[in-house]
Amino acid sequence: MAALRCVVVTPEKTELDREADYISLPMDDGELGVLKGRAPMIGRLGFGTLRLQTAAGPERYYVDGGFAQVEDNVVNVLTGRLIPVDLIDSDKARDELNDARALPSSKQEEMAAKLVAIRKARGKLRASS
Structure with a gap:
């Protein structure tokens, strides 16, 4: 065991x-x-x-x-x-990271959401490689 x-x-x-x-x-x-x-x-x-x-x-x-x-x-x-x-597509994860980087960030709430989206996408990309 x-x-x-x-x-x-x-x-x-x-x-x-x-x-x-x-x-x-x-x-x-x-x-x-x-x-x-x-x-x-x-x-x-x-x-x-x-x-x-x-x-x-x-x-x-x-x-x-x-x-x-x-x-x-x-x-x-x-x-x-x-x-x-094994089910993560690294090209799709890279696209998600690029999309996250393109999110608006002029307001504090937008910046916080953008940073979380970037961290998620980076984590997925790292996991897929």
């Missing part, structure tokens, strides 16, 4: 429930590696790649922000979206 359990929940459903030996989370301020016995924590996720090392091999998913909780060798991820990286 693997050392960790990773559960990913989106607003629609539980997207993933896997056992893993190692989990790497794309946190808002950098990457966080989780092994068995990790101290409990809660943190904000960034837009990037969730990596799992399972008995069947590595798995990678794009995570669309959210929160992560680690407790008792269970990693709970709450996110808006989870996409297997």
Whole structure:
């Protein structure tokens, strides 16, 4: 039996429930590696790649922000979206980044939305490569 359990929940459903030996989370301020016995924590996720090392091999998913909780060798991820990286079209992700860069930013609210759109698109593009 693997050392960790990773559960990913989106607003629609539980997207993933896997056992893993190692989990790497794309946190808002950098990457966080989780092994068995990790101290409990809660943190904000960034837009990037969730990596799992399972008995069947590595798995990678794009995570669309959210929160992560680690407790008792269970990693709970709450996110808006989870996409297997194999399903991300890097050309489309590049187009999304260009579209995000072209968004208006004359008002404070527009600038905030533009920055989030750019971060999401960059995360998808990184995950696809």
